[in-house]
Amino acid sequence: MLYVNDQYIDQAWFADAGERLRARPALADCHRYRYAVCLSNTADWLAWLFLLRRERGGVLPLHGELPLAAARRAAQRAGCHWLIHGEHSERLAGGVTPAEGGELLQMSSGTTGEPKCIARSWSSIDRELDSYVSAFTEPASMTPVIACPVTHSYGLIAGLLVALKRGQQPVVIDNLNPKYLLRRLRELPAPLLYSSPAMLNTLCRLLPAGERLHAVMTSGTVLPGPWFEALRKASRHLFQQYGCSEAGCIAINPDVRAAVDIGLVLPHLSLVNAPEQDAPGELVVQGEDGVIHTRDLGWRRPDGMLVFVARLDDTINVAGLNVYPQEVEDVVMAMAAVHDAVVIRKADPFAGERVCLLFSADRPVSVAELRDWCQDRLARHQIPLEMHQLQLIPRQHNGKISRREVAARFEDGSLALALQEVS
Incomplete structure (x- = not known):
């Protein structure tokens, strides 16, 4: 049926695992409930998934490394009735009845706002x-x-x-x-x-x-x-x-x-x-x-x-002209010394908004060098007015950048500047 790393797991294994799960009191009438499942073992998680999909229940998959308290908060935000965390099973107060036919619950990435629970029917x-x-x-x-x-x-x-x-x-x-x-x-x-x-x-x-x-x-x-x-x-x-x-x-x-x-x-x-x-x-x-x-x-x-x-x-409005961060980031990252870059917006008393660049590089990069590079490749309104060299640009585990999170961390001083900052 499938491999997990080097191990082959056949359909019979999942059928047996499903029968064992069905005997658990938490899974009685499972089509009426939402389950938050947080398991570190991939095969065990997939056994839950296949069973709840077949029985048309609701399931919120949670990354297996989430601590119990964090998993409980996520389960409650998603309106789950049950939390399965490793060997721990917990009936939660309240809960939202899943849509007819069951549903998959996912938390949005939160890159542009607070994560929210999205319910999609199995159909x-x-x-x-x-x-x-x-x-x-x-x-x-x-x-x-x-x-x-x-x-x-x-x-x-x-x-x-x-x-x-x-x-x-x-x-x-x-x-x-x-x-x-x-x-x-x-x-x-x-x-x-x-x-x-x-x-x-x-x-x-x-x-x-x-x-x-x-x-x-x-x-x-x-x-x-x-x-x-x-x-x-x-x-x-x-x-x-x-x-x-x-x-x-x-x-x-x-x-x-x-x-x-x-x-x-x-x-x-x-x-x-x-x-x-x-x-x-x-x-x-x-x-x-x-x-x-x-x-x-x-x-x-x-x-x-x-x-x-x-x-x-993410679009930045500089005196009525739109700046799209990816265009600026691509230009900056084409510079040989630069490893990573993120563009965020900052308020500007004259233009309304200004372009602020945060970047990491394998050596100190001067503001003059970076401005010269940008001036040959960007329109004037696209060139960052602020440039700050960081030790590392924080990315999420999937490689995405949350500009909202990066901007907040930069403002509160929790991002480490490089030894020689560009200002």
Whole structure:
């Protein structure tokens, strides 16, 4: 049925595990309840998932490393009736009855605001799986390798459930040592790697000269320019998918030539609007579950390809002119010494808002050097008025940057400046 690291686990094992779970008092009439499940053992978590999906219950997957108190808070925020944490089972006060037919609960990333609980019906996910498999046929003969959490929609739905829908035997990797992952990829026929941008960037640096990854799927955030170019050179097939917590996967690009080309809309959804290049707009999609506002700014090419511009919440208005952070970050990260960069907004008494750059580099970079670099490559209103060199740019485990969190930490002084700061 599937592998977890090097261990093969067949359907009979999951059937037996499901029968053992069904005997637990907590799972009586499970279609009436929401369960928060926090398990460090991947196979055990998947046994819960398969049972609750089959029995049409509600489930909130939680990362297995969450402490009990944090898992309890997440479960209560999501309206769960039961918390399963390792060997600990706990009946919670209150709880929200799951929608008829059961549901998968996911917490939004929180990159632009407080994380919120998103409930998606199993029937909605079934429609997504059918659409994904029928529209995206390139991986049909590949071996899915899921080196990202199967407690998150990307690894769980696009990685694991899509593979099972195709009749494939996915390989779930929870040993995220990059050297182990490379070894495992070399052992498998035509591997298709689902992973985070941060892990993909690490693998590119570790690959020996002349060796390439067979196929890669990226998702979650548009890759910084230098990361994208390195990944294109290091992979034979590069795919990208785009989505949001409310809708799941919205679009897939089966042959990525530019990092901002996020994909063709899957057939179970339609684009409500059709913004064009000279007038980008919010990407809004519609399906059987209604209209979903992505809060992403983009446009659609004549061939149907969606092009990402920025998060609406991230756009900086400098005296009436829009600055899209990714454009500035890509320019800065193309500078040889720079490792990472993030652009945040700050209030400005004259222009309304100003561009502030935080970056890390392998040596002290002077403000004059950085300004000279930017002036040759950016419009005047795009050039950061503030530049601060940090020891490290904080990224989430999936490689995303929460600008809101980074800005707050920078303002309160909790981010470590480099020894020689650019000011």
